[in-house]
Amino acid sequence: MIHLVRRDRASRRMAVAAPLLALLAAILSNLLLFVTMGKDPAAVFYALLLEPFLSWSSFSEVLLKTGPLLLIAQGLAIGFRAKVFNIGAEGQFILGAIFASAIPVYFPQATGGWIWPAMLVMGAIGGALWAVVPAFWRVRLNANEILVTLMMSLIAVQLLNYLLLGPWKDPMGFNFPQSVMFQYDAMIPILLPGTRVNASILLAFLAALLAWIYMQRSFGGYQFLVGGLAPKAATYAGFSQSRAIWLSLLIGGFAAGLAGAAEVAGPIGQLQRSISTGYGYAAIIVAYLGGLHPLGIVASAFLMAALYIGGDNAMVSADLPVAAVRVFQGSLLVCYLAAITFVRFRLVRTKVAPA
Amino acid sequence: MPAPLLSLRKMTKTYGQTVANSAIDLDVAEGSIHAILGENGAGKSTLMKLIYGVERPDEGEVLWNGIPVHLTSPAEARRLGIGMVFQHFSLFETLTVVENISLIVPGSKADLAARIRALGQDFGLTVDPFADVHALSVGERQRVEIIRCLLTEPRLLILDEPTSVLPPQAVGLLFETLRRLRAKGVSILFISHKLDEIRALCDRATILRGGRVTGDVDPRQHDSHDLARMMIGRDMPAPLHLAPMPAGEVRLELAALDHTPDDPFGIALAGVSLRLHAGEILGIAGISGNGQSELSRLISGETLLPASRRDEIRMMDQPVGNIGPAARRALGFAFVPEERLGRGAVPEMSLADNSLLTAHPLGLLKRGLIDRQAEAAFTAACIADFDVRTSGPEAEAGSLSGGNLQKFIMGREISLQPRLLFVAQPTWGVDVGAATAIRQRLVKMRNEGVAVLVISEELEELFEICDRIQVLHKGALSPSLDPRSTRPEEIGRWMIGAVGVAA
Structure with missing residues (x-):
């Protein structure tokens, strides 16, 4: 018989090992899956996990995708540690993109160095505003924020569709559902010449640093942790639960909105339907895979970005279906959730008492 | 000499690094009341779980009537004739007594009701079979549990700290029942840490300390002092003396506080009034579940009153009913809640x-x-x-x-240098040594002029440290009673709401 026995204290070693074990388990189980689908496992492995790092151009694409994932996941993790589950970063991301796009859409001729920073500010405000609704309902009516944030994401998609098919459609765009191409000053400056990596990745790393200070060092972050671990202790101490809900959702929305703005003012350069390839949802996995720890999230965001690029490669070179990357991401989360059990528990083999 | 009804040989059980039971020997004779005596954490509950088949030993042997048996489950234990009444009752509150019993004992309801009445007459366990359980007192619920066990005709009945939930009067009734059961040949294992009860009731006592047997004696031939030494490994601490103090200013005042909790199973408070002065300890006695948790949340600020009623709670002469725990702490309030973890x-x-x-x-x-x-x-x-x-x-x-966590929390709150200290269940689950240290600390705080409010189920504790006692029963608070001139039985009457009724 094998039992789970609670450890005397959380194991630091397991906390670090768990994501690595989960990655290993996810790779093995998915390779097995690809083999049963009749794909060549070596080719998939090469395309998915090695190719992203083998050329400068594909590595720079990994960095490009790391930015939004890192930014969104840092924002979400703060709320997750307070057990406020914002599942609607996707919608907040879209709203950020819409708010940011308002400037070049309405002032396409404007010039000046203020435009792209202003777009980032607009985007952050838009994302945070989208999170106001679930925060308000949760605090006032105790409506579950998981459902409300998720449904707000669906609304955001429809809002985006409405704008692109109607008022914001590029009149010269052959009826494609997309906005005008943004002017030069509406684009964030390129950081690494010859690539698409722009200055917004610095913002993502700055966010990681701020999150680290806030969550690991500040009393405000401490109150979040107490509220998440032991809500009754938070009430006992007099930490406001509604403040934690408001801040969690606003920070999450702010970061996701910023990421959305950086996407339209960066690699995409216009507002279109496919501005997000599921960043808002993938960031949930990134946050958990990083152990909800600001430094862990830096590593997991990078890993997830590499999987995005590797997945694109594998579709082309190893003939993998589109869904395979999503399956891989999902199984990574499942494996991780199983693995973190061992941070607080350990396996014990017990002798079966002789009957 | 006939073989004992139940014998344990070298029973050992470990949980991780903790040895809960180490090589325990125990013999329970036919028709005896046998006490298992020990402090919290001495291993009493683990031992009972081993006997009742809830847990299995790492090592050791169980003999039933001299024959080795393997107790692999409670069902197996019941088949042999072992019944157990747990400290926390397992009754459905929305069902009647007979419905609860018919969930376990086969037979038609009319049949069972008749047997319940018959048992009640034989053993002094009177209870109405058709009463709803939620309407019963704690003592009556315990009787239902005992009846349910007895209907399976056990030869050995295990009672886990049965008196901890009872007011003094009900304890006497329970003992009478247990003596009658013994006369009918049922053996009883009686778990307790209360020395007087064991000396009054039991034929034999096995004393545990730190998971080991430290004594196996006839409790009637030893005084409480001896038993205590075997139980805690040293002499009992000296009782505390409360030096008279001049009454200081009022630090906490509840003025006809009414409160209906949001929780449908919570207890509503009605007209609760008290005044606590600097330099005194006021004890709130009462059986748990009579509004203690609701009251403590109101005093701590975890439950808030609307601003219009903020005057119903005053601290340091300021209305605080609508301000939160942190703001109350800023006024000089500190609180040790009953739930530590x-x-x-x-x-x-x-x-x-x-x-x-x-x-x-x-x-x-x-x-x-x-x-x-x-x-x-x-x-x-x-x-x-x-x-x-x-x-x-x-x-x-x-x-x-x-106990150690409680000392830490007490220490943290005392370090706030409060002017008003509120402690709920200061010594719940705390061993005797630590409990004494905590009580001494509370008295020291009082002597330094702090106003101390204590909610406790342990009447002896309140008598030891309090200047005044008020009793909470069904959400209402009794007038102030002086422990020096009040007998425990009188407090007991307030605890069961029987004031004015002959006990």
């Missing part, structure tokens, strides 16, 4: 981080950031001053024993 402390956090919970205004923050050095220094001082046994400030709160 998850309320008074966060189990997954280190003691150092748990210091921050309420002690953060004591210079543990620097411009909004946590000052780790100050935090560790504060925690280390707390650990040293209050004799908390732990590996250090980095130990997780959840890894401490109940």
